[in-house]
Each structure stands twice: as structure tokens, then as C-alpha cells.
Amino acid sequence: MSDGAHVAIGGILFSRTPMALIREVLRARRRGLTLIRNLSCYEAELFMVAGGIERIVTAWMGIGLPWGVSKIMRHHVESGNVAFEEWSHLALGLRFRAAAMGLPFLPSLTMLGSDLMAVGGMKTLEDPYTGATLAAVPALFPDVALLHVHRADRFGNCQIDGYPHMDADIARAATTVLVTTEEIVPEEETRKHPDRTVIPGFAVDALVHVPFGSYPHECYGLYEADVEHFDEYAKGIDARGADAVSDYLERYVYAPATFTDYLDLFGGERLARQGKKARELT
Amino acid sequence: MSEYNAQELLAVVAARELRDDTTVFAGVGVPLLAAALAKQRQAPRLTMVIEGGIIGPEIAPGRLPISTNEMRAAFRATMLPAITDAFLFAQRGFVDVGFMGGAQIDQFGNINTSVLGGDYWKPKVRLPGTGGANDIASLCREIIIVTAHEKRRFVPKVDFITSPGWLAGDGSRGRAGLLFGGVSRVVTTLGTLGFDPVSRRMRIEAVHPGATIDKIRENTGFDLLDAPEISATPAPTADELAMLRALDPDRRFLG
Numbered sequence: 001m002s003d004g005a006h007v008a009i010g011g012i013l014f015s016r017t018p019m020a021l022i023r024e025v026l027r028a029r030r031r032g033l034t035l036i037r038n039l040s041c042y043e044a045e046l047f048m049v050a051g052g053i054e055r056i057v058t059a060w061m062g063i064g065l066p067w068g069v070s071k072i073m074r075h076h077v078e079s080g081n082v083a084f085e086e087w088s089h090l091a092l093g094l095r096f097r098a099a100a101m102g103l104p105f106l107p108s109l110t111m112l113g114s115d116l117m118a119v120g121g122m123k124t125l126e127d128p129y130t131g132a133t134l135a136a137v138p139a140l141f142p143d144v145a146l147l148h149v150h151r152a153d154r155f156g157n158c159q160i161d162g163y164p165h166m167d168a169d170i171a172r173a174a175t176t177v178l179v180t181t182e183e184i185v186p187e188e189e190t191r192k193h194p195d196r197t198v199i200p201g202f203a204v205d206a207l208v209h210v211p212f213g214s215y216p217h218e219c220y221g222l223y224e225a226d227v228e229h230f231d232e233y234a235k236g237i238d239a240r241g242a243d244a245v246s247d248y249l250e251r252y253v254y255a256p257a258t259f260t261d262y263l264d265l266f267g268g269e270r271l272a273r274q275g276k277k278a279r280e281l282t
Numbered sequence: 283m284s285e286y287n288a289q290e291l292l293a294v295v296a297a298r299e300l301r302d303d304t305t306v307f308a309g310v311g312v313p314l315l316a317a318a319l320a321k322q323r324q325a326p327r328l329t330m331v332i333e334g335g336i337i338g339p340e341i342a343p344g345r346l347p348i349s350t351n352e353m354r355a356a357f358r359a360t361m362l363p364a365i366t367d368a369f370l371f372a373q374r375g376f377v378d379v380g381f382m383g384g385a386q387i388d389q390f391g392n393i394n395t396s397v398l399g400g401d402y403w404k405p406k407v408r409l410p411g412t413g414g415a416n417d418i419a420s421l422c423r424e425i426i427i428v429t430a431h432e433k434r435r436f437v438p439k440v441d442f443i444t445s446p447g448w449l450a451g452d453g454s455r456g457r458a459g460l461l462f463g464g465v466s467r468v469v470t471t472l473g474t475l476g477f478d479p480v481s482r483r484m485r486i487e488a489v490h491p492g493a494t495i496d497k498i499r500e501n502t503g504f505d506l507l508d509a510p511e512i513s514a515t516p517a518p519t520a521d522e523l524a525m526l527r528a529l530d531p532d533r534r535f536l537g
Binding site for chain 2: 059074079083088109112133
């Protein structure tokens, strides 16, 4: 990944976030990135404080209702340091879908009449059959996609359990696709359940086996989001602002040399507890 | 009469708006609680559509989701489509009601959850953004806004239209290309507001217990019209409150 790359992040908010890959991009200290993610969680705050991004393309940014509006995001956007390019959730999804289909745009009824139209420069077009006004949602081809999946074989055929979010479209849309997986399965396993494969191996450029690769975010059926960790993180910002995020980067991103070292900061007991909660819910 | 707080009143009154055998797009917090309550009462065959790509979940009491994108929101769901496809059900006309909140709302039911003051790219206050709100407002057959009634929220004209209501009234929503939908009700902590069928300006339709028409006007930053008949909202019953509280025993969203 080069400085200035347009990077799409799979999963959504705190679900199936490719945390291990994000950690490595932060450790590589890339600059001038554009982050693209429909619901941006605090990974975008980490990039803002690390000085790695100049733009987010998103429908929403925060952790969730209980944590309020992101103070880090407000500071960086209100000062003009980072551009907040806002699209509606569906429109941004259709931007990936159009690219995934190899089309320059897709017609839609969403975002019409709103002030969001002007933000990303969305144009309208006339339906050639009825004359009706449609939004022409432009395709978005990210340079790089970062994704985390439940299982994949060594050829990169990927399967996702539970809600698929937008990962399948993102994988087709991006030029380079990097995937981490909870489990590497034999090719025979893929062939036994080909209906569950949502990303074909030919769309994947690199695959890494990283159990708990979304932690402390959730992975459907495997571990629930570690909300207490979010609380601690947010409390730190309430008390000390961006300094708390810098410390967080040091402790969770820069200091642990491997993802195993990183997971050790949470401890096996905690990971097992989150696993149990997930199994109760699915 | 039972005692209840503003959040409980909002959830109970909003729940009463939902009909059986319909579909509702609901976000987390009071909208989801209201939908879950309606499902336990008058609307057992209500299907919830959640923007994380979740259809037909049954929210487990005491395990309320804090996000529309987590396992708690998907408990016992009947379908988990990709997020884009969940919204496309609405674009196809399958979603009857969209339940939404809003930081700032104007007399035509337009909502702003993007920026307050200043230039868009360098705003005075940057809000979290639309999420799925714009899509819900654009594509559901009917929109019900659920919000606290505060003067600073109810402004003559929003700083930025994140989610379209009736735009500038007078047919402008249809002219923008939005084929159907529009805001039918605004359920607040003081009353239920609707819209004049011609001008599409906001009007008072019902007054909640403890509130008055004057109090509603005082807490609104623009002139409200009066509906031909203004009703009194029946107070939440003990039964409604008991069911609602059982859904959120930790008072995560009920305060």
C-alpha cells in the first residue's frame, strides 16, 4: 500500500472490522490515505491522530449511541484537517456495487433532493424510458480493500457467516484485495459448501490466517464486541483528549510486534468470554 | 396514573403508530424499543428491517443492541442480506414505515444530522452523518420521526438537508425524483405532529398528557399549524409500561 491510497475497509462499524490489517497499515505509518467505510468506527480516529489520513468517505462516524459524537472526528473535521465526504449508506453501498459490476454508475432513487447530492458531486439523469429523474450513483474503485472473513482456503475462496455486510462488493470493486481469515480450510471444505463462498479466490490478492482478527470488534458467531474496551477507550478521550488516543496507539498498535502480542493485552480469558456470548446469540 | 419519563412516553406513543402485518425500518434506541413493543402488543406480525442487513429479528429482553450492526440486533432473524440489499428492499417499496430520530428538524420534516453552521467542509459543528437515515427517509412508504421536543431542534429551516422530508413542500419531494414516501408524523415528548396535506407544513395533531398546545408552540422554533381536530394522547397504560421496561431492564435507552 502506498501513501495516498484509497483504502476500503470491510465489515461495518464494530462488526468484522479487519483490525489486524488496520493495525499493520498504522504500523507502516502510511500518509495521506483516504479511508472508505460506510459506518466508520474508532479505527478512523486512530488514523486521524496518527496523522495518516486526509479524507474519510463515509455515511457515519462514531462508535455508537452510548458514546456520543466523536470528539476526535469533530476536531479534525471542524479544523479542516480531514475532509468528511458524506454519502448515504445505500449510495455508498451502490458505489461499491457499481464498481463490482464493472459499471460507471448505477441509477437509484436515494439521496435525491437532499444536500448530500452536492457533497460528493452526485449527478442525476433522466430515465430514457419514462423521463423520470434518477440519481446516477458513481462507481467507486478503491485501490485497496482490507477484509476479514470467517474461513478461506489457500486459493483465497472466502466464506462469511451471518450478515455479509458489503464485503463481497468491496472485494470485487477494489484493485488490490487483502484478506485475513479466522480459519484456513482445506480446498475440499470449500468444494463441499460452494454456496457459502461469497468472494472467489481470483478476486483475492493476499490471505493471512489471523484468528480473532477483528478483536475487540465482533465476528458473527465467534466473538461478541468487547464493549467494555470501547468504554475504556472513550473514557480516556473524555479525560485527556487526543493524548489518550496517542497512548492507545502506542500500547495497542506500535508496541505489540505481532497480533498475538496484541491479543495478549486482552488475555485468553476475556477472548473466551466474548466467544461464549457470541455462541449464546447465534 | 402510572409514572413514566419522557423516553418511555416517546416509545409507547411511537409503538402505537405501528400496524400489524407491516414492515418497519428501525434504528437502535427508542425506535427499536417502540417497534419491539408494538410487536408484543398490536402488531405480532410486524417485521423489523435493520440497516445492518437484518430482517425479522426478535429482540431479546435485556439484550438490546447498541448498534444496528451486531449479533444482538440479529437475534432469531429470518434473513441476513447484504446491507445494500436491505436498503434495496425499501427502494422496491417493501418497507411500510421508517422510524427515525434527528438532531435538527424543520417545518417540512427535513432532517439534519450532518453539519451545524459554517461551511460544509469546515463546519462549526460536525455531526455523525446520515448513516442509513437519508435512505430510510427517501425510500420507505411512510416516515415517522421520533424525537425530544426542544426549540433548538425544531428550526424553520435546517442548516443542511441530510434526510428529505417534504423538502420545500408543495410537491417538491416528487419533483426531486422521490417516487413515494414522505414524513407522516413527528412523535415528540410533548405531542404528535403531522403535516398539512397541501402545503406540507407541520401541524399539531395530538397533545400528550402533561403538555399543552401553548407548551408545544413555545418549544418549537417556527409557527405550527393546527390540524382540523387536535386530540389528547391517552397516557401510557401500566401494561404498556411494564412490557417496555421488561425490554430494557438496564435502562440503557429508557434513561
